[in-house]
Amino acid sequence: MYSNGMQKKTIVIIGAGVAGLSAGIYAEQHGLHAILLEKNPSVGGMCTGWYRKGYYLDGCIHWLTGTKEGTLLHRMWKNLGAIDKQEDIMYLDSWGTYEYQGQKVTMWRDLDRAEREWKELSPVDSKMIHKFFNMVRDFAKVELPLDLPIPMMSLPRLLKLGLNVLSVWPSYLLSMRISCEQFAAKFKNPAIRFALTKCQVGDGNLFSMIYSYSTVVIGDGGVPRGGSKPMVERMKDKFIALGGTLKLNANVESVIIRDDAARGVKLNNGQVIEGDAVVSCLDTNYTLKKLLRDQYRFPAFERRFKKPELHTSPSCVYLCFSVKNDKNLPVPYSFDVEPFDVGGISINHLTIRSYSYDDTFTRNDRTVLTVLIDQSNKEYPFWKRLSKDRSQYLKYKNFVAEQVMNRIKEHLPSMDDIELLDVSTPYTFNHYVNSSNGVYMSFTFTPWASMFAHSGKLKGLKDFYLSGQWLQGPGGLPIAMTQGKFAIQRICKKEKLSFVFEPLRKSKKA
Ligand SMILES: Cc1cc2nc3c(=O)[nH]c(=O)nc-3n(C[C@H](O)[C@H](O)[C@H](O)COP(=O)(O)OP(=O)(O)OC[C@H]3O[C@@H](n4cnc5c(N)ncnc54)[C@H](O)[C@@H]3O)c2cc1C
Known part of the structure; x- marks a missing residue:
């Protein structure tokens, strides 16, 4: 009242x-x-x-x-009760380690360390490496204007936003119209090319990849405990x-x-x-x-x-396992594997994520490990067809899990007792939240x-x-x-x- x-x-x-x-x-x-x-x-x-x-x-x-104190998003998450105590936000050291044919590349949160290591690995790519990390540094300065819908913003707020964007305009223009694959092709080192193309799911452009990396770098991309x-x-x-x-x-x-x-x-x-x-x-x-x-x-x-075909949205097969807890394993960790087919897409790498950083996910000496295999709205017809026959659908989920487990054991023999816990598919997302094409995010940039x-x-x-x-x-x-x-x-x-x-x-x- x-x-x-x-x-x-x-x-x-x-x-x-x-x-x-x-x-x-x-x-x-x-x-x-x-x-x-x-x-x-x-x-x-x-x-x-x-x-x-x-x-x-x-x-x-x-x-x-939005996990960084003082940002607009952080204030909103706090207001909603989503973020409670700041001590409960965990920050991983990197945005991932990428291993291709034995060579490892890490996207450290410490950009100077990452840039130095990449240059040591591939001196011939020094100029491009510097360009890449400078773009990450640039985007780290930009805050998404998510406090108000743009048409409701005051003139001073719009001007501030314009100046903010202008300060990174060259990096913005350079990254919007290029895919990660096209950008990666400018590097000679195959492990760097692998890292730049596998660090983000789906067809996202260079902008969305660098923006995501930059949020992690500035401490604005943590994970709440639990x-x-x-x-x-x-x-x-x-x-x-x-x-x-x-x-x-x-x-x-x-x-x-x-x-x-x-x-x-x-x-x-x-x-x-x-x-x-x-x-x-x-x-x-x-x-x-x-x-x-x-x-x-x-x-x-x-x-x-x-x-x-023009406007993709990401989906995935999401596999959960339990493994022996190995705190030395990089999180997340990607490596190339012998290709196998999932939903009509040839999968030639796996990104594994061990939850060893949060004891909510550990039991005795074991922890949860997940693998997210790329699918999209384009593959949904395959999953819809498959879901009509329950036994075939379950068989296929087991087939994918087997393929993944074999490749993990091959790459990491210490994980020989990996145990399957669960498999979700694009059909699961459709069924659970009415996501039309089984996707979990909206249109990719x-x-x-x-x-x-x-x-x-x-x-x-x-x-x-x-x-x-x-x-x-x-x-x-x-x-x-x-x-x-x-x-x-x-x-x-x-x-x-x-x-x-x-x-x-x-x-x-x-
Ligand atoms: C594997 C995976 C990893 C992800 N990782 C990240 C990440 O690291 N960071 C990130 O930012 N995002 C991530 N996302 C994406 C994120 O989960 C979604 O973008 C977000 O949750 C979408 O929220 P929403 O409220 O818009 O939609 P939804 O979560 O889809 O919510 C819609 C709600 O409506 C309900 N509903 C549907 N139909 C009806 C009906 N007829 N009547 C009543 N209720 C209905 C649904 O049950 C659901 O609860 C990830 C998603 C997945 C699946």
Whole structure:
């Protein structure tokens, strides 16, 4: 209830992934009441973890952008309860070690050390190595403008942003229109070429690779202790403590529309949940096709979505194992292997990630080790077909696991007692969170596909807001979180409720 006696507006939020949790918390902090609906029995969506054979497995965070104190993103994660104590953020020494035919290259967080080692390994590449590390240093200076949607930014804020981008403009231009493969081809040393092409999943351009590396370098890409699940549980607790209503096992079937405005949702058990506005924080294609019955168009999104060959989004086969805990193993660690086929793609390297850095994942003398094998929206038809025959699907998962285990044992004979714990596929992601093509992030930045951000409003439908990682490439946790916030900022603007960036105090109108 507002001080003027008016009832708080109720916002129905579909999907309790990171975007939905963020929207829910920001709504409650700004004089709105949020009802958060989640189809699964727990929150988090793709940001999750689970148990197998007594081991705790993490299904998401390899690095979380926004772990550096003082950054905009860090303040937001703190506000949401996602980051609790700074001592609980762990920083790995490197962004990975890459071994090709016996030669090792490490992307150390210490850039001077990395540059020195790379030059020692390949003096002939010195000039290009220097160029590469200078670009990483450049991007380390840029902070993503995720506090406000760009159209809502003040002129001074926009000018500051422009100057920030201008200061790294040459590096930006150089890296946007080139793929990692094209850039790597400029180096003579094969291990450096291997590192530059394998350090990032999918078809991402040089910009997205360097940007990710730079966040890790400046300490803005750490991992919260315990990983993904405890982080979303903290967000859930914050949401509930603020007065939000959470309904689990609430599978939304459709959006209720009256007089061209969204007025609530209907669940698949027939229950109706009324509200003054609806925010959809799940897969955009699923929202348009299923929840809105294909009645509204979103051309900027659909153009991309219908052309997977041009607009790729990453997916994977995600394998979890237990192995003897070896603290000397680099994390993560990539090496070339005898090629094998997964979903029609020839896999010629493995990146293994041992969780030895966090004792949440260890049991006695063993720890969890994961392998993420690249797939994308392009391979989804294969997985969809395969999933129709359960026994073939399970057989294929075991086949992939066998191929991977054999290659790990071949490369690292000390891992001869590696044990399979679990295998997730693009079909798992589709099934679990309704991700249309089984992908786990939005559209990748490629040399041929530009950046994309959308307001989340659909023509002809009032009080309905799209949100989640699909509204801004390339997706991921920071984008999901900020898009959840942006939806509430847009609602506050419409309802004339003031939005305070860090809601230490309540909205003036509440
Ligand atoms: C293996 C893996 C590794 C990753 N690593 C990283 C990483 O290191 N760093 C990073 O930033 N990101 C990473 N990601 C990506 C990250 O997990 C996603 O970008 C992010 O979680 C997306 O959040 P979201 O809220 O937009 O969507 P989602 O997580 O998909 O949330 C949507 C929610 O809506 C629910 N839902 C769907 N349909 C309905 C319905 N009809 N009714 C009710 N609820 C519904 C779903 O169950 C889900 O909870 C990784 C993902 C995977 C799978």
